[in-house]
Amino acid sequence: MEQYQKERIRIMLIILTALFAWSAQLCFSAYRDARNGRLERNYQIGIKTRWTIASDETWEYIHRKYVFVFLGSGVLVSLMPVDVVVGMIAARDINTMSMIWWWMLLALAAILVTWLIICGIIANLDARKHYLESQA
Template identity: 35%
Template sequence: MNTLMIATVVGSYKPVHFLREWVYILARRGCRLPKAQPHIPEKEYRQSMLILLGVVFVATTALFCWIYRASKHGELPLNAATGLRTVETMASTAVWQYVHKKYANGFLFSALLCVALCATVIAGGASSGNVNDMSTKYWWILSGIGAALCFVVVGVGVSAHFSARRFNQSTGEEH
């Protein structure tokens, strides 16, 4: 079986390795973001971290929404940067369009999960006045939403791969 390349922003990873790295980073950091540097006042650092996290989540949400819209309307061109990229889905433009129209709702659901991540970070940061000092319940919520996002991206990617394989076999475009 070919290695699946499920990529949006993160790049191409085997899902197990990506999840292991994510858990390792959270455990190593103790579910905390780095503290302010001596030359940066603490209050400005807290605000800038909250703004930075908000910008990252908004940008990711915008990317997922753009991919959803382009996929739903058949306007997402065959490319090596965004979308459901596997050997099977990239076999031809026809299979690329078929798969992306069929699984466009996965991108919309991923965008909604990113909105939930952003809301959780804002709520946790606002409740404690600092993203670093959010209570454990917010970290558990973030971990759950992050795991759901990984599950959606991997699940949609695997389903799209096998759907593209069936489409390729039915049209005689096997790889």
């Protein structure tokens, strides 16, 4: 492999690790804010569905009740840079991470997406119920 390609792969893996670490920090920050009731209704961070953003009261209720979603997401995302770093160390070369580490990264991503979809559906149903009850 050409030296230029090796350097590009090295930079890509470092950026990927930094991106995962930043994403994990974002999840833990959202967890802290939601737990303390400081996660205001917005369109960037949070559980955003038609029903969760229907009112400030519903938004706060859902984000306090489902705060564990942010914690779980943060844990899963924080395992991703660990996987990349351990894979690079185990392969003894930043450019030849063995396939098992990539499969583990893919599995973590699949678990994260499944987690978010399931929790999002459940939170949306709960938000709908809460909003309709609060309007009655």
